[in-house]
Amino acid sequence: MAVTTAPDRAATPVRAPAHRVRRRPTAWIFAGPAAALFALFFAYPLGASLLQSFTAEDAGSTRWVGLDQYRRMIDDPVFLxxxxNTGAILIVQVPVMIGLALVLAVLLNQSWLRFRGTWRALYFLPAVTTLVAYAVVFQVLLKTDGGLVNQMLGGVGIGEIDWLNSPTWARISLILSLTWRWTGYNTVILLAGLQAIGKEQYEAAAIDGAGTLSTYARVILPQLRPIVLFCVITSTIGTLQLFDENYVLTKGGPDDATLTPVLYLYRIGFQQFDFGYAAAIAWVVVLLIAAVSALQYLAFGRERRR
Known part of the structure; x- marks a missing residue:
């Protein structure tokens, strides 16, 4: 009886189906416009700004200066x-905002709360308000003479506060406006994370005798850590890129008390037309954002591994 053997499939070359080969040009046709737009409006300006940060303009001519623009920042007291200023705002505003957003998310997640959808929409409403519009509103509210906030403080016997003309109060005004604008945004994100946690975990913690605070501290918050990390990193990036609010409220004053690197970049580039130095500042901001975000991620990662 003849014995038949199966063909050696390993020796047979595997070819992609013909329809896959035919679809490749179609994929490039659809991806081509997006790739062209990316190269034109993102990749090219990014590379051009990097090259520009190594140049300087003298009498209309551009010359290569290497790292001189970056060395200049070290000796620039205004940039420092x-x-x-940004570090002080970041250290105060981001923890306060994330903590407040977490408390609001827990409250909005309670089953006993009536009209929960309405409350959620109201808290998220500031996030869809345009940056310039809400900054102008805060500028009107915090006016020293005739501002609504000072009128209310005067009604309860507290004297007027020079919100926008005092270095300390100008920073506080900026922190208050940022907190009002972005707390609801982070609340909605944290609320989505809370809703993803099953009710059985709350019930199991209650059966084990854990109280409400213990349940949230030991069961709920550890599961929210990735979402809290996301909120902290995005809020940090937004603070390091701060421009609209302090430009409208205080123009960076008084005495540069609310000046941020991005607003300083605007002054250097579009008021003094020193584009090489402005490009260098922009890249330092990019590197600073990357470094701070990486440190925050590593800190949360170490805590998670423990």
Whole structure:
């Protein structure tokens, strides 16, 4: 009886189906416009700004200066002050905003709360308000003479506060406006994370004798850590890129108390027309954002591995 053997499939070359080969040009046709737009409006300006940060203009001519623009920042007291201002705002505003957003998310997730959809929409409403519009509103509210906030403070016997003309109060005004604008946005994100946690986990914690605070501290918050990390990183990036609010409210004053690197970049590039130095500042901001975000991610990662 003849014995038949199966063909050696390993030796047979595997070819892609013909329809897949035919679809490749179609895929490039559809991806081509997006790739062209990316190259034209993102990749090219990015590369051009990087090259420009190594140049300077003298009498209309451009010359290569290497790292001189970056060395210039080290000896620039105004730029260093803008970094200090941003750090002070970041350290205060982001923790306060994330903590408040977390509390609001927990409250909006309670089953006993009536009209929950309405409350959620109201808290998210500031996030869809245009940046310039809400900054102008805060500028009117915080006016020293005739501002609504000072009128209310005067009604309860508290004297007027020079919100926008005092360095300390100008920073506080900026922090208040940022907190009002972005707390609802982070609340909605954290609320989505809370709703993804099953009710059985709350019930299991209650059976084990855990109280409400213990349940949230030991069961709920550890599961929300990735979402909290996302909110912290995005809020940090937004603060390091701060421009609209302080430009409208205080123009970076008084005495550069609310000046940020991006607003300083605007002054250098579009008021003094020193585009090489402005490009260098932009790249330092990019590197600073990447470094701070990486440090925050590593800190949360170490805590998670423990």
């Amino acid at each position: 002050k803008s970094l200090v």
